Every structure is written in structure tokens, then in C-alpha cells.
Amino acid sequence: MAPTQTPPQDAIAKADTSGDENARHARKMAKKKAARDKIMAGKAGDKGLLIVHTGAGKGKSSSGFGMILRCIAHEMPCAVVQFIKGAWDTGERRIIEENFADLCEFHAMGEGFTWETQDRARDIAMAAKGWEKAKELIRDPDNRLVLLDEINIALRYDYLDINEVLTFLATEKPPLTHVVMTGRNAKPELIEAADLVTEMTLIKHPFRAGIKAQAGVEF
Numbered sequence: 001m002a003p004t005q006t007p008p009q010d011a012i013a014k015a016d017t018s019g020d021e022n023a024r025h026a027r028k029m030a031k032k033k034a035a036r037d038k039i040m041a042g043k044a045g046d047k048g049l050l051i052v053h054t055g056a057g058k059g060k061s062s063s064g065f066g067m068i069l070r071c072i073a074h075e076m077p078c079a080v081v082q083f084i085k086g087a088w089d090t091g092e093r094r095i096i097e098e099n100f101a102d103l104c105e106f107h108a109m110g111e112g113f114t115w116e117t118q119d120r121a122r123d124i125a126m127a128a129k130g131w132e133k134a135k136e137l138i139r140d141p142d143n144r145l146v147l148l149d150e151i152n153i154a155l156r157y158d159y160l161d162i163n164e165v166l167t168f169l170a171t172e173k174p175p176l177t178h179v180v181m182t183g184r185n186a187k188p189e190l191i192e193a194a195d196l197v198t199e200m201t202l203i204k205h206p207f208r209a210g211i212k213a214q215a216g217v218e219f
Contacts, residue, residue, distance in 0.1 A: 048177040049195040050169060054152055054186035057200030058218075064147045064180045065092045072100050076144040079105040079137040083130045084150040084183075091216065105143075107133050127159035141174040152183025155190065162187050169193070 051067075053060040071078040080096065096106050109130030130151075137146050154160050166189060173179060181190065191197050 046176060047195070048173060048175055048179070050173075050193060051178060051180045051196045051198075052152070052186050052190060052194040053180065053182045053198050053200065054184060054191075055199035056184060056202040058202070058205065059200045060182040060184075061092075061149050063198070063200075064149060064182045067145060067178075067180060068092075068096070068104060068147055071145045072096075072103050075103065077103055077142045078145040078147070079143050080107065080147045080149060081130050081134045081137065081151075082106075082108045082149045083127060083154045105137065107137075109133060123154075123157070124159045127154040130154070131160055131165070135168060135172070138169075138173050138177060138179060141177065143177060145178040145180065147180045148182070150183040151181050152186045152190070154183075155187055156183070156185045162189050166190065166193050 053063050065080075068078055068080060080092075082093075093106055093108060096104050107130070109126060131154075134146065134148055134151075137143055151160070151165075155162050155165065169179060170193070181194075186197070
């Protein structure tokens with residue numbers, strides 16, 4: 001019978017240290033859970049949120065469409081109104097119109113960025129048309145989320161009246177309807193009124209290195 005080998009002291013010490021670390025981690029996580037449970041105990045009920053995605057970084061529209069897909073996955077009716085860049089053939093538009101039109105209305109109301117149209121009166125008219133469609137969709141309580149993609153650009157250039165938009169959202173949006181508004185340079189009044197605001201910060205972008213917008217990444 002082979003003699004029993006005594007574990008090296010460093011192995012024993014390492015095991016003891018590992019046990020102590022696990023115990024400390026367990027105590028730390030237990031405290032966090034207790035604090036989190038206390039916070040969650042004070043939360044109750046649902047509310048339709050006004051959500052703003054802004055900033056110079058990429059991901060504002062992408063995040064909004066991610067929320068649209070979540071609604072679709074939960075079989076919650078939703079809708080999209082695209083301002084400004086509505087003339088684009090985007091992947092989001094294709095997949096929604098071809099596969100989920102029964103759950104998500106998609107309305108592309110813009111004709112391109114302002115430097116492409118070069119017609120302020122036309123841009124204002126298209127923005128107004130988009131806003132009328134947006135109001136119609138928001139008023140419908142069956143729509144749990146309405147994405148107003150790039151509306152912040154229309155507001156920035158005063159194609160739409162920020163006060164009229166905020167008044168409508170405050171007085172006519174159904175209590176459980178979420179509205180997501182994307183685009184750079186969100187107006188301070190909109191940020192103040194919103195329940196959730198996320199600013200995408202630009203750190204690095206391939207466009208600055210001479211790489212054009214690519215399918216699957218930008219559209």
C-alpha cells in the first residue's frame with residue numbers, strides 16, 4: 001500500500017486563502033442583494049417612459065431598434081416613425097416590414113439629411129407629416145412603444161416646435177406607452193422632460209479613418 005502523501009504547505013495555504021476569498025465574496029454579495037432587495041421593495045407599478053438617446057457617438061438608433069425588437073419578442077404592438085433618414089434602405093426596415101408588420105408599423109417619413117435635400121421648406125413639411133403620423137401612433141393605447149428615430153434632428157433645426165411636442169407628450173400620451181426619441185443634440189427642454197436619457201459618447205469612429213458606412217454596422 002502506497003504511503004499517504006502530505007500535501008505541500010503552499011497548497012494548503014492556497015486552499016485556505018481560496019476559502020477565505022469565497023467566504024468574503026459570499027458575504028459581499030449577500031450585502032449587495034439585501035440592499036438591492038430593499039431598493040426594489042420601494043418600486044411599484046408601471047409607467048410609460050419618455051426615453052431619449054442622444055450624443056455624438058454611434059448607437060442611438062441601434063438602441064432604439066433593439067427596444068423595438070424586444071417589444072416584438074414579447075408580442076407587444078409597437079411602431080416606428082423615421083424622420084430625416086427615411087429614404088434609406090436599412091436592415092431594420094427590411095426585417096420589420098418583411099417579418100413583423102403585424103406587430104410593428106414602420107413609417108419612413110424623411111427624404112435624407114438636410115445637406116442632401118438642401119430645401120428647408122421641404123424638410124419642414126416632411127417633419128410635420130412625420131409628426132402627425134407619430135401623434136396618431138402614440139395616441140393608440142395598443143402601441144406599447146413608439147420609436148421616433150432622428151426626431152431630435154428635426155427639433156434641433158426647428159422643423160418642429162419643441163414646446164408643441166412636449167405639450168402633446170405630457171397631455172396625450174397614454175399612461176403606459178413608451179416613446180423613444182433618437183438623434184444628436186437633443187434640446188435641453190426634452191432632456192429635462194425625459195424619464196431616461198442616454199448620451200452616446202464618441203471615442204473612436206472608422207469614418208474618421210476614411211472608412212465609409214457599411215451595411216450591417218451603420219444601416
